[in-house]
Amino acid sequence: MKILVVDDEEMQRDTLTGFLQKRGYDALSASGGEEALQLFNSYPVQLVLLDHNMPGMNGDELLARMKQINPFVHAIMITAYGSVDTAVKVMQLGADDFLEKPVDLVDLLAKLEKIEHLVAEEEDVSEVNDTLHVRDLPLHIIGDSPAMRRLLSSVQRIAQTPWTVLIHGETGTGKELIARLIHQLSPRSEAPFIEVNCAAVPENLFESELFGHERGAFTGATQQRKGRFELACAGSLFLDEVGELPLNLQSKLLRALQEKKISRVGSEKDLDVDVRVLVATNRDLKQLVADGRFREDLYYRLNVLDIEIPPLRDRKEDIPLLVDFFLERYSPRPIRFSPESMSNLVKFPFPGNVRELEHVIQRVVTMVRGSLVRPADLPAEMRFHKASGQGALSDQLEAVEREMILEALDKHDWVQTRAADSLGISERVLRYKMGKHTIKKS
Ligand SMILES: Nc1ncnc2c1ncn2[C@@H]1O[C@H](COP(=O)(O)OP(=O)(O)OP(=O)(O)O)[C@@H](O)[C@H]1O
Ligand SMILES: [Mg+2]
Structure with missing residues (x-):
């Protein structure tokens, strides 16, 4: 992380810069506003440590000028003891945090680490967005809330690994979307993404569906057939609703994961498979394990990496963005939500999550007469929902x-x-x- 220290006092400046460099940060320093702006213009600085009180241009003014150049820069303001009494005031200055003089270096480190974490997350997220954009994939993931940023950041990291991923989340939160995104961001993106919905396959056909069968393996098997595992070779296999997988197949899946070998129904021969497995569920797999309905060893095998998609009611900031996105997708003409109707949506808890919101927009787009959506155009439960405590x-x-x-x-x-x-x-x-x-x- 590139850090710029701005302070008119030489001692303080040198102490901070020296400390940061010793800690392995790439630190620059400036003694005043003009010099700082020059450096800021020539180097990709991600964080500035600013003395609030400097002759000439003070910290606030300098930070405002820097934000005009790069609105995403992070800042820690260094203030005289007791001069900034609340975090809100610092927020108003546009800084992420503040430190009082004399600067406590342990405190400084803790704050740096927090910001470093944020910067890393932002970089991951922009990498995800760049990939989606550059390759013009038919995947659109909306989400600018801190929760979604965290999620996309871990997806970016997880995608690069070969491990199995367990995606967990309530119905309609976007589990399938995230599985597709992991595949698209992974080194396997050119190979197939094959999906199996474990809740939709009849039990007697399940094994053949996953592993294929030989001709004559059972009545009706008139042709040899490849299973989903084989079809997903070199790519990713997505087992949706994996909690519904019958017990006898759970052991076969475990073997496929452990030994990377399968055999078709009606054949003794082992086939090598190179497949990355992604699974999703809205059930509590741990509970299924406790109830004896899901193999514990398989659970641990699947749960190497896990992703929890937060419900929409925990990331309400995303609702207006999703509304715009779905309006654009489904509305043949420009439509917008009145402030009251948008506020109704934001207050609604959406038990069906993003899918439910998507359906509301589809409905509204067909039903609304003018170009403005009013509360009356919304389903009754959203109009009359009273958020508790508000x-x-x-x-x-x-x-x-x-x-x-x-x-x-x-x-x-x-x-x-x-x-x-x-x-x-x-x-x-x-x-x-x-x-x-x-x-x-x-
Ligand atoms: N962040 C998002 N941005 C844009 N669209 C989204 C987002 N999350 C979900 N969706 C959309 O919402 C719908 C539901 O998503 P998805 O099918 O991935 O959910 P799910 O968690 O698999 O649901 P279920 O548990 O019912 O299987 C899809 O149309 C998907 O495109
Ligand atoms: Mg799904």
């Missing part, structure tokens, strides 16, 4: 906040720095709030 007051405050932001943006021709200034908040907070209220320039 009284009328907070709703009104939200509405007032939204109005004020819209007004400020209009007044300043949508120049966000000026609108933020006039509201007395940082641009970063403004952007966050615009996202929260789904405010976009129309």
Whole structure:
């Protein structure tokens, strides 16, 4: 991570820079605003450590200028003892965190590690997005919430490995989508992605479905047939709803995973298979193990890496983005949601997760008359859902906040720095709030 230290006091500057370099960070330093901006313009700095109080350009101003150059830069503000009393104030300055003088180096390290983690995650996520974009894959994954960023970051890492992955999540959270994404990001992306829905295969045909059969192996087997394992060779095999796999096949699957060998039904011959197995379930496999319905050894074999997809109600920030995405996909004409109807959606807990939201949008697109979706156009359970713990007051405050932001943006021709200034908040907070209220320039 490239770090720029800006401080007018030489001692402090040298101590911090020296400490960072000793810790293996790539640290640069500047004694004031102009010098800092010059360095910032010539090097891909990811984090700045800023003295808040400097003669000439102070820390706030300098950070604002840096954000104009790179809005994604991270910052830790170093302030005089007791001068910044709340984390909110620091947020308003657009910094990620702050440290008081004299700087406690252990504290500094802890904060650095936190930011380093964020930076690594951001890099993974942009790599995922770049891959999807560059190869123009028919896969679109929407999600900008911290939970989804974390998920995409681990997917990026997991995809590069050869291990089995267990994808867990409630119905409709996107388990299949994530399985496809893992395959697409993996070194096996050119080979097939083969899917088996374990809940949909009749029990007596299961073995043949997975491993294939020889001619005459059973009544009706008039032809030799390859199973899904063979079809997935060099690629990935996705076993959806793996909790439904019958016990007798669980041991055969275990063997295929351990020995990388299978045999077709009606044949004694072993065939080598090179397949990466991905599995998904919305059941609690551990519980199935405890109930004796799922082999424990298979469970551990499958659970080498695991991914938990959070339910939509735990990442509500993604709802407006998903709405836009589905509107674009399903609506032949431009339609938008009124603030009230969007707020109804955001409050709804979506037990059916993304799929349920997708169906709501499909329905709305066919039913709505004009170009504006109002609460009346939504299913009744969404219109009348009262989020617990959210009284009328907070709703009104939200509405007032939204109005004020819209007004400020209009007044300043949508120049966000000026609108933020006039509201007395940082641009970063403004952007966050615009996202929260789904405010976009129309
Ligand atoms: N993050 C996302 N971005 C865009 N579309 C999504 C996202 N997550 C899910 N979807 C869409 O929602 C629908 C449900 O996703 P998917 O089939 O992958 O869920 P699932 O977890 O496998 O559901 P089930 O448990 O019912 O099998 C699909 O149409 C999918 O494209
Ligand atoms: Mg599924």
